[in-house]
Amino acid sequence: MTEASRLAHRPALAHLFWWFMFAQGGVIAAVLIPVHILVQGILGPLGWVNVVDRHYDTWINLLGNPIVKLYLLVLIAVPFFHFAHRVRYLLVDLGVPAARSTPAQVVFYGAAVLVTLITIWVLLTTAPISLG
Amino acid sequence: MSLPAGEARPALSNTYRWSMPANWWIRKRHYFFYMLREFTALPLAVWLLWFLVEIKRAGDGPAAYAPHGSALFVAFSVVCLAFALYHSITFLSLAGVIIHVKFLGRPVPSRLIVLSQFGLWAAASILIGFALIWFGR
Numbered sequence: 001m002t003e004a005s006r007l008a009h010r011p012a013l014a015h016l017f018w019w020f021m022f023a024q025g026g027v028i029a030a031v032l033i034p035v036h037i038l039v040q041g042i043l044g045p046l047g048w049v050n051v052v053d054r055h056y057d058t059w060i061n062l063l064g065n066p067i068v069k070l071y072l073l074v075l076i077a078v079p080f081f082h083f084a085h086r087v088r089y090l091l092v093d094l095g096v097p098a099a100r101s102t103p104a105q106v107v108f109y110g111a112a113v114l115v116t117l118i119t120i121w122v123l124l125t126t127a128p129i130s131l132g
Numbered sequence: 133m134s135l136p137a138g139e140a141r142p143a144l145s146n147t148y149r150w151s152m153p154a155n156w157w158i159r160k161r162h163y164f165f166y167m168l169r170e171f172t173a174l175p176l177a178v179w180l181l182w183f184l185v186e187i188k189r190a191g192d193g194p195a196a197y198a199p200h201g202s203a204l205f206v207a208f209s210v211v212c213l214a215f216a217l218y219h220s221i222t223f224l225s226l227a228g229v230i231i232h233v234k235f236l237g238r239p240v241p242s243r244l245i246v247l248s249q250f251g252l253w254a255a256a257s258i259l260i261g262f263a264l265i266w267f268g269r
Contacts, residue, residue, distance in 0.1 A: 030220040033176060035257040037216055039264045041179065041209025045201040052268040053186060056197040060190050062267050072187065076180050086173035093167060095154050115181075122184055126191035 018081070018109065025082025032075050063127035073123060077116040084108040172219040179212040224249040 044051030053059045062068050088108050091099035098104060157167040182200060189197055227249045228242030 026219075026223045029176060029216075030223040031253050031256045032260065033180070034213060034216040034220055035260045036183070036264075037179060037209050037213045039261050040183070041200075041212065042206055044264075044268075045199075045206050045209075049265050050268040052264050053199050054201075054268060056190065056194040058268050059197070059199075060194075063187065063190055076184055079180065080177065083173035083177045086170050087177075090167070090170040090173070093157065093170065095152060119184060122188050126187055 018085070021078070021081035021112075022085045023082075025079045028074060029079040029082055033079065036075070060127050063123075064130040066129050066131070069123045069129070073116075073119055077112075077119045080112040080115045081109070084112040169218065169222050172215040175212045175215045176219065179209065179216075220253060224253060 039049070039051055040053055043049050044054050052062050063072075085108070088099045088104060091104075099108075157163045182205075186199055189199070225246055228246040231242075231245050233240050233245070
């Protein structure tokens with residue numbers, strides 16, 4: 001086996017990971033985002049229903065729950081791995097082939113990783129973890 | 133792989149370089165909706181970042197906390213909801229093409245798979261919507 005064919009037959013683990021994240025991000029975004037926009041972005045601000053984030057007390061209580069923190073991390077961070085791919089290919093389709101390059105991949109998926117880290121930081125620093 | 137000795141690379145000026153016209157995607161409705169589907173990522177990303185800001189604001193304490201509530205934010209959310217629904221419908225419909233499972237030796241019809249995805253979406257939406265309102269009392 002030559003070096004080239006050995007490399008060609010190596011399992012593409014990076015591909016597997018990024019495609020997995022792309023698919024998961026798509027599912028999370030599809031299943032979870034619309035109801036949050038409807039309830040927290042429209043019904044709550046219009047005052048049609050009482051929504052948890054309209055009042056400090058209810059919001060901070062919920063944010064302290066570790067399961068809620070984990071849920072919010074998944075809800076906010078994972079879709080960005082989907083968005084990164086989508087926007088990259090939006091640029092390719094608009095005539096920017098450079099969006100396919102490795103530096104572009106580092107920038108876009110790096111941005112998704114950055115959003116993940118910022119989300120973790122925000123969730124850990126806003127409300128102290130409590131099980132009450 | 134390297135070229136055999138003596139064989140020169142073709143001159144770049146001789147290669148035919150074709151590029152898509154920039155407006156290809158507004159020529160056909162189908163192309164337009166394909167691009168719209170890719171575009172949904174941007175408004176949804178912005179909405180999620182706004183949501184993250186609201187979580188961060190809860191750390192400012194009870195006196196300083198002000199949730200998003202302007203008319204502009206509601207209007208932006210309405211636009212985002214339209215994009216979100218478009219993403220959900222197109223993405224969950226894809227499951228019928230991607231997922232192939234057999235039940236009792238017979239392939240499950242793709243319509244049933246798509247239906248199950250939409251069922252999951254509906255169930256999750258009701259559950260989360262209920263929780264957001266229940267904990268807001």
